Structures are given as C-alpha cells and as structure tokens.
Amino acid sequence: MPNIIVKGLKKAYGNKQVLKGLDFTAEQGEVIAVIGKNGAGKSTFLETLMMIRDFDEGTVNLFGKDVGSLGAKGVRELKKDLSIVLQPTNFYKNLRVKELLELFRSYYGKSADVKATIRDFELQEHLKTPFDKLSGGWKQRVALAIAFMSSPKLVILDEPTTGLDPYMRDVLWKNIIRHNKEHNGTILLSTHYMDEVERYCDKVMLIHEGQSNVFDTPANLLAKTGHTSINDFYLDRIGEKEAVR
Ligand SMILES: Nc1ncnc2c1ncn2[C@@H]1O[C@H](COP(=O)(O)OP(=O)(O)OP(=O)(O)O)[C@@H](O)[C@H]1O
Numbered sequence: 001m002p003n004i005i006v007k008g009l010k011k012a013y014g015n016k017q018v019l020k021g022l023d024f025t026a027e028q029g030e031v032i033a034v035i036g037k038n039g040a041g042k043s044t045f046l047e048t049l050m051m052i053r054d055f056d057e058g059t060v061n062l063f064g065k066d067v068g069s070l071g072a073k074g075v076r077e078l079k080k081d082l083s084i085v086l087q088p089t090n091f092y093k094n095l096r097v098k099e100l101l102e103l104f105r106s107y108y109g110k111s112a113d114v115k116a117t118i119r120d121f122e123l124q125e126h127l128k129t130p131f132d133k134l135s136g137g138w139k140q141r142v143a144l145a146i147a148f149m150s151s152p153k154l155v156i157l158d159e160p161t162t163g164l165d166p167y168m169r170d171v172l173w174k175n176i177i178r179h180n181k182e183h184n185g186t187i188l189l190s191t192h193y194m195d196e197v198e199r200y201c202d203k204v205m206l207i208h209e210g211q212s213n214v215f216d217t218p219a220n221l222l223a224k225t226g227h228t229s230i231n232d233f234y235l236d237r238i239g240e241k242e243a244v245r
Helices: 042-049 072-079 097-108 114-120 136-149 166-183 194-200 218-225 230-243
Strands: 004-013 016-026 031-035 057-062 082-085 154-158 186-190 203-208 211-215
Touching: 004 042, 016 042, 016 057, 016 203, 016 211, 031 042, 031 166, 031 194, 042 057, 042 154, 042 186, 082 136, 097 114, 097 136, 114 136, 114 166, 136 154, 136 166, 154 166, 166 194, 194 230, 203 230, 211 218, 218 230
Parallel strands: 031 186, 031 203, 082 154, 154 186
Antiparallel strands: 004 016, 004 057, 203 211
C-alpha cells in the first residue's frame, strides 16, 4: 500500500484555479522532488498533504486513511506520523539549539532521541548557540534534525535548501538520504535546484498549469524525454507550453 495516494486534487483561491486535478502516488522509502515555476502550486500541494490547507475536490489518502473524511481527532492521530519543515527563519529564536531539541523531544515523546539526533546531524559545535544567531544553513540543518527526530513515516520539506551554498546543500542532502535509508520513510520536498533533483531524488513531480506529471526516476525521465539534464527538461516543458499561449 503506498504511503500517499492523491487523485484529481483541485484547489482554487477565489477565482484563481491553482490545482486542476493532480494525481500522485508515493511509496515507502522514496525521496520525491516537486518542481515547477514560482506560483505553480507546489506549496499549496504540500500544505494539502500536511493537512494545513483545505482542498476543493479530489481525494487525499495518507497511510491508507482518507483525509477528507477524517474528523479533528483522526487528523491529529495522522499528524503523528508526519514531520514538516517550513522556512525556519522565525523558529523559537531565543532558544539555544540544545533547548530546542529538548523542547521538541517533549512533544514527540520517549521514542525521540536527542543524543542520536545531535550525533547524526553533527550539531555539537552549535548546541549552545541561540537559534537566531545561526547562519541560514545551520538553521535549516537544525530544522531538519528536529523534523527527523520523531522518526516520521512521512517528511514534507518546503524548499529545504534554498539560499544555501553547495557544500551546505550537500551536507543536508546526505543527512536526508541517510536518515531516510535507515527509517524507510517517504520524503517529499519542493526545490528550484534541478541539480539536486538529478543527484538525490528517486522520483520527480512537475506541477505546471495546474496539472502534474510524475516520473519514476530522474534517469528514466531523461531516457524517455531525450534531455541531457533535468534543467533542460524543465526549461523545455515550461517554455514549450508558454510558447503556444
Ligand atoms: N492563501 C492564499 N490566498 C490567495 N492566493 C494564494 C494563497 N496561497 C497561494 N496563493 C496563490 O496560489 C498560487 C500558487 O501558490 P504556491 O505558493 O502554492 O506556489 P509555489 O509553486 O509554491 O510557488 P513558489 O515557487 O514561488 O514558492 C500563487 O499564484 C499564489 O499567489
């Protein structure tokens, strides 16, 4: 049974139809990139899966449960298997990193292991640093560490590496991949970095003009479409449709 099954998902803001019937499936163990232009609807889609955004039509099934027919209690239960990382710039800014980890451990319960998280994400050097004194890359690293600390079945990351230098992006990606291998969860993230999609992801979802196109692997996508890079594929897809408008 896939962890996520989405069928015919539609969402409008006022009279602006953003999602026009998306279909999507995610299996356990997969790392999936969601790509698309600014304003294509990536965050809207991810927020729907996070159960923090209502949708108009279609079905969203998470871990075998139909989100649309769950009550508040059911949603609360389902959220226990899910971790999300939004842009962490205003994240409990006066707390030190160690205090933040302890705080989240108290929410997550006994199974969350602060020591293992510090070790896995190599956080030792900044344990005493207040969150708002960290660099952007370190903020993302701490946010990821917190998201993974509860060993979630599904992790949803909205642009986790935006604005980071290539070294820090690589460090974060290695953490994401290693953790997911160990826990066999599903990771879904939006990104504008096509090199990351090619290098680290198992599957690609392109959202364009309210519709989705899902490719099973970046390598198969390139073989099928004949492009030499995901960047070329992306520019071609986005450009082609714009040219016929
Ligand atoms: N709460 C809202 N009310 C009205 N319009 C919204 C709302 N949230 C998003 N939108 C609009 O819906 C469209 C899709 O937005 P969304 O943030 O999902 O796109 P995105 O693909 O994540 O964009 P980006 O790459 O720029 O982050 C945009 O045109 C945006 O302006």
